[in-house]
Amino acid sequence: MDKWLSEWQTEVALASCEQCDWLYLLPPTRLPERCPHCGAAAVAQLDETTNQPVYTHPPELVLPFQVDARQAQQKVLAFAKGAWFAPSDLKGEKLHGRLQPLYLPLWLVDADVQAGWQAEMGFDYQVLSHREEFQNNRWHTREVKETRIRWEPRVGTLQRHYENRVAPALEEQAAIEKAVGRFDLRGARPYQPDTFAHAFARLPNRPPDDAWSDAQIAFMQAAGEECRQAATADHMRQYQWQPHFANTHWTQLLYPIYTTYYTDDDGKTHTLTIHGQTGRLAGRRQASMKKARRWSLVIGAVAAAFFIVSFILLLAGLVYEVALVMAGLLFVGAVVTAVTAFIPIVAAWYLNHYSQ
Ligand SMILES: [Zn+2]
Incomplete structure (x- = not known):
């Protein structure tokens, strides 16, 4: 052994x-x-x-x-x-x-x-050419230098x-x-x-x-x-x-x-x-999808609460006109919060699929 x-x-x-x-x-x-x-x-x-x-x-x-x-x-x-x-x-x-x-x-x-070896060797050389461009109602000639490769x-x-x-x-x-x-x-x-x-x-x-x-x-x-x-x-x-x-x-x-x-x-x-x-x-x-989902749920719950309060204010608006303005503002806030709720799960999904 x-x-x-x-x-x-x-x-x-x-x-x-x-x-x-x-x-x-x-x-x-x-x-x-x-x-x-x-x-x-x-x-x-x-x-x-x-x-x-x-x-x-x-x-x-x-x-x-x-x-x-x-x-x-x-x-x-x-x-x-x-x-x-x-x-x-x-x-x-x-x-x-x-x-x-x-x-x-x-x-x-x-x-x-x-x-023993064989190869094609490339040598750079410059070529001068001219380009015609129409600008400001007249033709201009521009000199262009171009690098080309000669293979041998x-x-x-x-x-x-x-x-x-x-x-x-x-x-x-x-x-x-x-x-x-x-x-x-x-x-x-x-x-x-x-x-x-x-x-x-x-x-x-x-x-x-x-x-x-x-x-x-x-x-x-x-x-x-x-x-x-x-x-x-x-x-x-x-x-x-x-x-x-x-x-x-x-x-x-x-x-x-x-x-x-x-x-x-x-x-x-x-x-x-x-x-x-x-x-x-x-x-x-x-990223933890579980954790991201929990965040999304919390933000989603806040958005839902905003929707409910804005609906109550809308009803109150039938009596007090000022409540209508508040209902409108809160509704906008609720929509923004609802959209924000998707960010955690989308961000976590993106991290897991595309980040290094
Ligand atoms: Zn191992």
């Missing part, structure tokens, strides 16, 4: 979420109540000898947290404060209590590349060594980057076992074999950009190459995020993610 956890040089346990299948390494005494990724289920400890993940080795590099626990707390407090008709679970102190620092894996790939086919070869091209180690990498943004990979430090002093780590679900296709795209983009620069072109299209790779080297880097979660009225869990370097928070503010 393989005791692969010992490679991490510190006491950590393997744990997984039965809902989203995320695999974590964490201090065995600190099993979280809920999964930091989906927040929907508990995290259960697994036996390392019978459960061997697709990639088990510790990382070479770790990007330290630049956003500390206090700053992360302020972010979630502000998030909860700005929520309209917030579900009862969307409270600042609850989000704060569930904040979990987490390291996620990423690949940095080095390789020697030899390739180019071929070439390249022989290069590329370092630290990024490839995803998680299937969810693109979604995470889209939510919180990219990470500045400068400032990474060698892995130390004390990485687990405050945080958990996620194991890769895309080992190098699987991420190789993405790494090749990263190499091609780097090579294409260099070919464009070599041709002093302003644009490039239809880049194709026939690469041969040698001496590929994979480095696993861990980057820092915080997660927390809340549950909406329907019992659905929503996770918030905070970028560990920039502090950018990503997550949905789900």
Whole structure:
């Protein structure tokens, strides 16, 4: 039986979420109540000898947290404060209590590349033309400068060594980057076992074999950009190459995020993610339709009361003329209040369907 956890040089346990299948390494005494990724289920400890993940080795590099626990707390407090008709679970102190620092894996790939390539290079050039315009009862000629692109086919070869091209180690990498943004990979430090002093780590679900296709795209983009620069072109299209790779080297880097979660009225869990370097928070503010409906009902009841009083005043108006004016004013007030009563449910519905 393989005791692969010992490679991490510190006491950590393997744990997984039965809902989203995320695999974590964490201090065995600190099993979280809920999964930091989906927040929907508990995290259960697994036996390392019978459960061997697709990639088990510790990382070479770790990007330290630049956003500390206090700053992360302020972010979630502000998030909860700005929520309209917030579900009862969307409270600042609850989000704060569930904040979990987490390291996620990423690949940095080095390789020697030899390739032949073809592309169409685009060069900007200016064209002068004239436009005739009729203004103030006479024709005017206006000079118009227009930028066009001249496309030329180019071929070439390249022989290069590329370092630290990024490839995803998680299937969810693109979604995470889209939510919180990219990470500045400068400032990474060698892995130390004390990485687990405050945080958990996620194991890769895309080992190098699987991420190789993405790494090749990263190499091609780097090579294409260099070919464009070599041709002093302003644009490039239809880049194709026939690469041969040698001496590929994979480095696993861990980057820092915080997660927390809340549950909406329907019992659905929503996770918030905070970028560990920039502090950018990503997550949905789900509104409580129940709460919005209650507000709508209260305002609707006020409108109904206005209608009733204005009707009574209308009857009184048969005797006292002044009551007619008051009845009219109150009727207008009742109509405005009745329209206002729809705002909470419409606003909450809009938030849940269209806001990010
Ligand atoms: Zn989960």
